[in-house]
Amino acid sequence: MPNGLSNEMSPSPPGPVSLRQRIHDILEYGSEHDPVTRLVNTILVTLILLNVAAFAAETMPDVGPRYRNLFELFNLVSVAIFSVEYVLRLWSCTEMPLLRAQRPWRARLKFAMRPLLIIDLIAILPFYLGFLIGVDLRVLRVLRLFRFLKLARYSPALVALGRVIANERRALFGALLVMLALLLFASSGMYFIERNVQPEVFGSIPSAAWWALATLTTVGYGDVTPVTSLGKAFGGLIMIFGLGMFALPIGIIATGFSQEANRREFVITWGMVARVPLFAQLEATVVARIGAMLYSRSYVAGEPIMRIGDDADAMFFISSGEVAVETGEGQVRLGEGDFFGEMALLYRRRREHNVTAVTNCRLLVLDKLDFERLCHSEPELVSHVRRVAEARLKAGKTKR
Amino acid sequence: MPNGLSNEMSPSPPGPVSLRQRIHDILEYGSEHDPVTRLVNTILVTLILLNVAAFAAETMPDVGPRYRNLFELFNLVSVAIFSVEYVLRLWSCTEMPLLRAQRPWRARLKFAMRPLLIIDLIAILPFYLGFLIGVDLRVLRVLRLFRFLKLARYSPALVALGRVIANERRALFGALLVMLALLLFASSGMYFIERNVQPEVFGSIPSAAWWALATLTTVGYGDVTPVTSLGKAFGGLIMIFGLGMFALPIGIIATGFSQEANRREFVITWGMVARVPLFAQLEATVVARIGAMLYSRSYVAGEPIMRIGDDADAMFFISSGEVAVETGEGQVRLGEGDFFGEMALLYRRRREHNVTAVTNCRLLVLDKLDFERLCHSEPELVSHVRRVAEARLKAGKTKR
Amino acid sequence: MPNGLSNEMSPSPPGPVSLRQRIHDILEYGSEHDPVTRLVNTILVTLILLNVAAFAAETMPDVGPRYRNLFELFNLVSVAIFSVEYVLRLWSCTEMPLLRAQRPWRARLKFAMRPLLIIDLIAILPFYLGFLIGVDLRVLRVLRLFRFLKLARYSPALVALGRVIANERRALFGALLVMLALLLFASSGMYFIERNVQPEVFGSIPSAAWWALATLTTVGYGDVTPVTSLGKAFGGLIMIFGLGMFALPIGIIATGFSQEANRREFVITWGMVARVPLFAQLEATVVARIGAMLYSRSYVAGEPIMRIGDDADAMFFISSGEVAVETGEGQVRLGEGDFFGEMALLYRRRREHNVTAVTNCRLLVLDKLDFERLCHSEPELVSHVRRVAEARLKAGKTKR
């Protein structure tokens, strides 16, 4: 049974790591435990922030012209570093388990099409375009702002924010519609009330909309305010509506958050999914779909993960750390890249082993219902899981 | 049993569809899968938005007079299109299952009384009134704003927003009362403090209310601010109260949302209910009441809907898609308009069949408790469900 | 068993109702089904609102002096009506079940000490004071604002708002402390940065606090803004802190609401509690404590309330409507003022009867845990419930 339980598709043995592998790990996995990775990340984040600061500072009349050479130099250095980063990412991406099976150039092309890589490209492209084909630098300079978006790579919580907004997009669109209706009502109303008294600011509905928007969003610049009694009364009503309008998106987003938050540590980085060999053979689009189904849970050393007799509600992939499975003949250890808990899902049984975390570890969890959806959309993946499971079962039975 | 399970009130066979039926489907069901429907909807939504933009632009002094003819032409075209839309809706509404049983003109009259149709009418009526009986166009032009409300048809989430506000109306009214009390307190207080210093803005309580409202809602125009130390101290206190006042409606609405959100996909369009033949025989008011009880759930192809032995907590109506019921002799397919799961509710038993989604499908769900309420208020409907259920049972028993 | 089940302390038989009883019902119970009550309430609410409007309008320079006589007359009429209302409330309060046992004048004194009655008194007292002992009317006029608080009687949701704020008072106090710390930080910081540049507005910390408060609460009048670069940078930081500060009370109150909302229809009016004869014999303070434990649930006609075999988690008091208890020998009806469900709590058994709502009805629910708390604090009340329960049991057994 020990043999059966250890996944036959285990990651490459921890022998000497190639330079390309090392660079890939540093740039893509972002492990917090590796000092070199931490250093590289810190340098890149700092450089991004400095670039944005320089972009803003350059527009200041008393700074921009004076230190023009300095800014140019800094830009040159930044482009150089970002270019090296971009090339290294492309070069090392063939180490990614998901792309390993493909021909290097095809893999790199696929990798270069990812949103984050496209941002990386736009961040450096203007420089080369200006240099090579002599396009006017002034227009392209704005594209430097894309460098800020490179930060997205370093905040996995952004993914969660995006997911909440995507989930609630219909309700948010409804709230926007309510706001537009209010805006139309407020600006038309004020236009009819004050167009003769203050023709310069309420002389048309689009003009009045400036006041209406500032009031409904409670920004309230005060550069335009009603002066008649009727206008003030109407304005007061609009303020109160504004309060309610405020409440809609906040209520929607707060609700979305509390639903996401029930899936604690819901942010799965690409690196975590890529570490699971089972997914390495899949199309990138399929992995993306699975990634959306997974969520992650952390366990401290010694914490029980499942117990005999528990309901089977999920299967687990080990993203990092080690777990111990108690079998009749003792313990079997499973490590990074292995999976367990699939038997109970496949055969709709209760848990038949105790599993405990040996080290602190992070597991990717696939819910029962999501597993059943996969059964229909990815029959190959599931049949592979089934084969491994049956091999484990046989190994176990043979032994006994 | 297959015969028993297929609903005897199945929709008209998928033979050649009449033009009227086709127009009705395009205008009322809004299926996202039909390209013609999508095109028609896109055109209508664009036209509505353009109308609102034109309404606003016409008031601009440097645009309105100059392009008057263009605006008039655009209005003419819009009214023509909206009129055609209105007439087609009225003409084809006799295809609606709920109205099919009634005489055409009675059905159309009933249909014309619906809120959305009344909005459609108000959106075009002013033009004809101005044309026919020579009423002054200036006043009627404001009614064009009603065209914006035609958008309501295209955002089902608005219904959910409305329901949340309706559910929480008592708490919101309480919050409004708190706000009025604070407003009274703030404006009276500031009136007594600063009426002698700034008589022109704090000279009366209604004047002071303008400041108080702008402060309590955190709009803060700044056109009126206290100048004395006591006034500023009092103003600071009011600002802090304003924060709390803000929190009340947001807290109320956020709570309402999170309760609605537990009923995922709670928005039921009229078209979805109308597709269920069982409801076709009911009074429109009763259908409205049932519509408020239903909520909808989506299932992907292959997903299990119920399993043998599950608790029976709801019955299901198929709004779109196909499901498979596993019986002793094989599978029975149920499609759009059929219902299932009623046996376990009627006889308070556990589920006796596995039911699985064959295609992606959308089901209308009627909770057990709501079903029991229906038993009391609509005995005929339930006795019909019972008859169908018993016919199914007998068919099943005969076969075996 | 029918005898046993009907509560021996049933309310007075529906014979001819005395005038005092009728007035009491109209003024205190506020039934929505009685047209006279509805009329009286509408008149009183309108009068309150008109009084507040008159109070504000009187301060307007072009309105107050001109219509002084009209305002005086209106005030006279209002005081007359409010005085009649106050006297009638006091006179009829002896009909209140809770006070019925006491001597009339003692009961009235107790009743007059209630907060709502004190507000009623303050609303009319200034007039008589000014009239009788010649106090300067100007100062007392402000007390007319108390008339607005008379509205509290008509919005039961206010009670819920108050409860949420009371429950979360510690967290809200913590948020206030955070805000004060931020205020101190912001105003001290800006004082040090801009005191030399704008001495007239940032010349002292209290002056700077005016700006800091307007910024932290996002009111942002704009009458005072920093002008130096450092000041603007610091101001921007304070704005972002302001956003976070905003989030604290909203988050706290939203959470409090969603917890209260799980107790649907949590607002219990005094009248609803007073209708339960069991509570009529208790001290008012005890009733208040019980009132805080109860919550109310509405059932539609025909809805099941409990079923045989259910867990016993609460006992019920009928506030309005009628329920049917199914016993071995048929149905027993219970009406307003009766209670049921106590057996299963007293003897920790499962439900032994089916109980169904006969008419739409409203029940007061007492949770199991609250019941057990009552057992300790109000042993007499519980021993009474026990006596009734045992009488019912015996009656049932005798019959069989």
Added chain:
Amino acid sequence: MPNGLSNEMSPSPPGPVSLRQRIHDILEYGSEHDPVTRLVNTILVTLILLNVAAFAAETMPDVGPRYRNLFELFNLVSVAIFSVEYVLRLWSCTEMPLLRAQRPWRARLKFAMRPLLIIDLIAILPFYLGFLIGVDLRVLRVLRLFRFLKLARYSPALVALGRVIANERRALFGALLVMLALLLFASSGMYFIERNVQPEVFGSIPSAAWWALATLTTVGYGDVTPVTSLGKAFGGLIMIFGLGMFALPIGIIATGFSQEANRREFVITWGMVARVPLFAQLEATVVARIGAMLYSRSYVAGEPIMRIGDDADAMFFISSGEVAVETGEGQVRLGEGDFFGEMALLYRRRREHNVTAVTNCRLLVLDKLDFERLCHSEPELVSHVRRVAEARLKAGKTKR
């Protein structure tokens, strides 16, 4: 069994309390029931608030110079009182159970390193520094603001606020990133649109950021507003984004609160943990870790705490009050410092005793899962619990 159940590590018998012990109790435990403690706390809180008020008032041009001597005197008195408080805290801290085992000066040094004590020191240090080594008082005076932070000791809810923010720090950081991106977008956009029209306020991106921040946070001073049509349209868009940006932190914090709130009375003061003798032998850092695992529950007199047969989900430490354990031979009383409920956790059994609150009492609860974590990280602590449990068991068995 009674002997077995009473904890052998019970607190010192309630004999005469030493002065040092009394001072320690007054200053550190903050019992609400002791009038002297309440008085001392009231004086200290008032003094802190007066100090902050004096600090602000001193900067007012018409107050500061005039009452300089008064302010100096008040400062002198305050420093004297705070110094006495500080010295007394240090002197009496050796009474703290956790520090009792150590040598007095080592204990005091450890105690002085705590954050609250460091604040206490900073609050008085500037005075002595200025006095002793003649540093310029002007700079050090700012440090007086630290006196405000002394209030932190008196609001345990602050701890909960801090915990929510710490838990949600990743999501809040993501929200900050979104805000920075929006800020960059808004200020760059407005810079390009209006830099030529209003060069003095939109002449550089940092200048435009002042407007962008005031708009995105809805502060809206109005000192800078766009004037061109394009600028106003862009500004309106930014206002709407501002609404959404507002919603993010509020949604995040509201969610965090509602999760914390499920752990009712989650704030554990140091004094409550220190009262449990079991923890007295542990390292302060370990106690801090345990403190983070505990939460507190209040029970009223007579309320059941656990019942025979319940699932064992936690063990309990008595922080104040008394409970009764029903054993075969009668009741055993447990008081402050005792613990119970550990047997069922150690041996994974169901509850075997009824435990009821005798007085109102406050228990510290340690969840089953946290208990199991402790088993791994603090084996000594758990083996001690096990020893006590086994002693109790043996005592019980011997008796029978």
